[in-house]
Amino acid sequence: MDIVKVSNVVKKYSKVTVLNNINLEVKEGEIIGLIGPSGSGKTTLVKSIMGMEKIDSGMVEVLGEKIPNLKVLNNIGYMAQSDALYEELTGKENLEFFAKLFRLSKSEIRERIEYTAKLVNLEENLSKRVGNYSGGMKRRLSLAACLIQDPKLLILDEPTVGIDPKLRFSIWKELKALKQQGKTIIVTTHVIDEAEKCDKLALIRDGQIIATGSVAELKEKFKVNTVEEIFM
Numbered sequence: 001m002d003i004v005k006v007s008n009v010v011k012k013y014s015k016v017t018v019l020n021n022i023n024l025e026v027k028e029g030e031i032i033g034l035i036g037p038s039g040s041g042k043t044t045l046v047k048s049i050m051g052m053e054k055i056d057s058g059m060v061e062v063l064g065e066k067i068p069n070l071k072v073l074n075n076i077g078y079m080a081q082s083d084a085l086y087e088e089l090t091g092k093e094n095l096e097f098f099a100k101l102f103r104l105s106k107s108e109i110r111e112r113i114e115y116t117a118k119l120v121n122l123e124e125n126l127s128k129r130v131g132n133y134s135g136g137m138k139r140r141l142s143l144a145a146c147l148i149q150d151p152k153l154l155i156l157d158e159p160t161v162g163i164d165p166k167l168r169f170s171i172w173k174e175l176k177a178l179k180q181q182g183k184t185i186i187v188t189t190h191v192i193d194e195a196e197k198c199d200k201l202a203l204i205r206d207g208q209i210i211a212t213g214s215v216a217e218l219k220e221k222f223k224v225n226t227v228e229e230i231f232m
């Protein structure tokens with residue numbers, strides 16, 4: 001089943017076309033990487049998938065519903081490029097705040113905070129004020145926050161920026177485990193070794209998808225031996 005279906009999407013800012021006839025299908029349980037140079041349209045595409053950006057033409061469907069659709073938003077965990085956290089609150093209070101937005105019960109809130117904090121290795125720091133967190137810790141808390149309601153679809157915009165390689169490795173291990181549970185994950189990245197971990201890549205340039213496929217398929221298509229060369 002297609003969890004996300006993007007059909008002929010065009011998005012303009014003033015007269016500038018930022019997404020130029022995008023078509024993309026994402027299947028259940030797939031990790032898809034959106035890869036492309038800075039300014040190529042990755043963030044605009046993920047925001048259009050959620051309905052945060054109004055598209056000029058085309059159609060987006062998520063979980064079988066036409067977007068924009070508020071109900072579907074409950075099933076999307078979105079981690080934006082910049083952290084949207086309350087610096088005055090502790091890590092735990094931030095997670096509680098987001099959990100309450102989704103009307104989770106008290107016991108669900110406790111369970112989900114425990115699970116997500118463990119996932120991103122922040123259990124020891126939950127009672128600290130977020131204003132005192134490092135950049136990497138804020139990134140990890142944002143990831144925990146976007147998982148709090150146990151969404152079916154995760155949309156992660158450069159999730160591992162500012163995260164050291166060891167933790168990046170453990171986050172990817174968890175993303176794979178989430179995939180095994182049937183979650184679908186869309187991730188934008190500039191990091192080559194992350195691209196290798198995706199089931200499928202969509203290469204974006206100047207608002208167009210120039211190729212999609214697994215790393216192996218893309219290497220074959222472009223007749224190259226490494227992922228770096230695909231980017232070139």
Ligand SMILES: Nc1ncnc2c1ncn2[C@@H]1O[C@H](COP(=O)(O)OP(=O)(O)OP(=O)(O)O)[C@@H](O)[C@H]1O
Nearest residue numbers: 013014018036037038039040041042043044045081
């Ligand atoms: N709100 C906006 N108003 C006008 N132009 C915008 C707006 N948001 C993005 N753009 C432009 O749209 C283009 C695509 O931007 P977008 O943020 O989607 O790229 P990106 O691939 O995510 O880049 P990066 O990797 O640097 O995050 C850029 O030229 C950008 O300047």
